Amino acid sequence: MSAAPDQADDGHDRSPAPPLAIGGLEAGYGVRTVLRGVDLVVPAATVTALVGPNGAGKTTLVRAICGRIAPRAGFVHICGVPAAEGAARARIGLAPQDIALYRSLSIAENLAVFARLAGTPRAAVPGRIAAVMARTGIGARAGERIDRLSGGWQRRANVAAALVGDPRLLVLDEPTVGVDAPARADLAALVRSLAADGLAILLITHDFAFAEQVADRVAILNGGRVTLEGHLCDLIGARFPHRRKVDVTFAVPPGPVARQALDALGLEGEGAAGAFTGLVEDTPQAAGDLIAALGAAGLSPRTIALQTAGLDMLYAAATQEQNP
CATH class of the missing domain: 3.40.50.300 (P-loop containing nucleotide triphosphate hydrolases)
Structure with missing residues (x-):
């Protein structure tokens, strides 16, 4: 058959x-x-x-x-x-x-x-x-x-x-x-x-x-x-062109005034009290510029890590647009 x-x-x-x-x-x-x-x-x-x-x-x-x-x-x-x-x-x-x-x-x-x-x-x-x-x-x-x-x-x-x-x-x-x-x-x-x-x-x-x-x-x-x-790679590239994700941590959780300074730099607090994330330009001097800006605000980070923007940031941006 x-x-x-x-x-x-x-x-x-x-x-x-x-x-x-x-x-x-x-x-x-x-x-x-x-x-x-x-x-x-x-x-x-x-x-x-x-x-x-x-x-x-x-x-x-x-x-x-x-x-x-x-x-x-x-x-x-x-x-x-x-x-x-x-x-x-x-x-x-x-x-x-x-x-x-x-x-x-x-x-x-x-x-x-x-x-x-x-x-x-x-x-x-x-x-x-x-x-x-x-x-x-x-x-x-x-x-x-x-x-x-x-x-x-x-x-x-x-x-x-x-x-x-x-x-x-x-x-x-x-x-x-x-x-x-x-x-x-x-x-x-x-x-x-x-x-x-x-x-x-x-x-x-x-x-x-x-x-x-x-x-x-x-x-x-x-x-x-x-x-x-x-x-996924196309969506991330279109949403965050020429930018990279930056993760910043502090040994001591920043207080209200420091948080305002971090917010002005585009850094938002994550789940961990001393962890913040945001976007920076994808340039060789981006990390140095961020360190200088943090220093000017009186902030001393414990770590700074740069990486490609990922699904977490794409998801956050897409859902925040629909639910501002």
């Missing part, structure tokens, strides 16, 4: 439509509208990071993508198929923020369960499990129970369970929660390798550093709308 038009003989989907295409999406609950005219495309072989404040509509958007909430207007298509249809849901793998695994079962046992739930024929389950284990590097821990694994290994197993149905679109919801630095680096390498294999990945995260490490594109969701979307 010949393969269906959108499939190759090996059973893999070859639809030319993007794994995720959203146009003019409006969705909500009861009388409340949460998403308002959302447009977003996630191409194959790319990672798109979706960021936004709490209450922006990220959870509602994931539900719409997974066909769990119907659009009031617009569309959500998975490989050209409406998200509510079973054929679309079969092309999606979701790794939720909460570990969605049976804690008393081993990794291999969990993958067997999720393979069957994804509709994998029983005879094909062992081969599918072996392929996913090789793809995610969890074979050495296959027989260990989930509740005896570290946070990093649980996250990796969570991703493996989302892949066992051989999806075209992988949705990762806050995958770095509870993960230490080494496991985080391993997870980043896994995400990039999955994208290199052709998978489309939508990463929902508040971890801007991780997003910068793995994402090709970024979409900022605020107030139920995608207010900014595109290649």
Whole structure:
């Protein structure tokens, strides 16, 4: 029997439509509208990071993508198929923020369960499990129970369970929660390798550093709308041309008068009481000029670090414009 038009003989989907295409999406609950005219495309072989404040509509958007909430207007298509249809849901793998695994079962046992739930024929389950284990590097821990694994290994197993149905679109919801630095680096390498294999990945995260490490594109969701979307490096370059981020710390938190001086220099306080950040011109003398200006204000910084402006500053600028 010949393969269906959108499939190759090996059973893999070859639809030319993007794994995720959203146009003019409006969705909500009861009388409340949460998403308002959302447009977003996630191409194959790319990672798109979706960021936004709490209450922006990220959870509602994931539900719409997974066909769990119907659009009031617009569309959500998975490989050209409406998200509510079973054929679309079969092309999606979701790794939720909460570990969605049976804690008393081993990794291999969990993958067997999720393979069957994804509709994998029983005879094909062992081969599918072996392929996913090789793809995610969890074979050495296959027989260990989930509740005896570290946070990093649980996250990796969570991703493996989302892949066992051989999806075209992988949705990762806050995958770095509870993960230490080494496991985080391993997870980043896994995400990039999955994208290199052709998978489309939508990463929902508040971890801007991780997003910068793995994402090709970024979409900022605020107030139920995608207010900014595109290649991360292009967006940062357009927003902060010829400028660099500067981080300044002080051994003793500056007082009110010193804070006014820092504000006049464009330096804003961060989470740490003695840490401030801002933008300076991308010139060789920028650091020296800043040191001189701080000295003139009677301020002696402990450290000054220059770096390329990143997603954190892009996000802050975009959200402040919409919510002044």
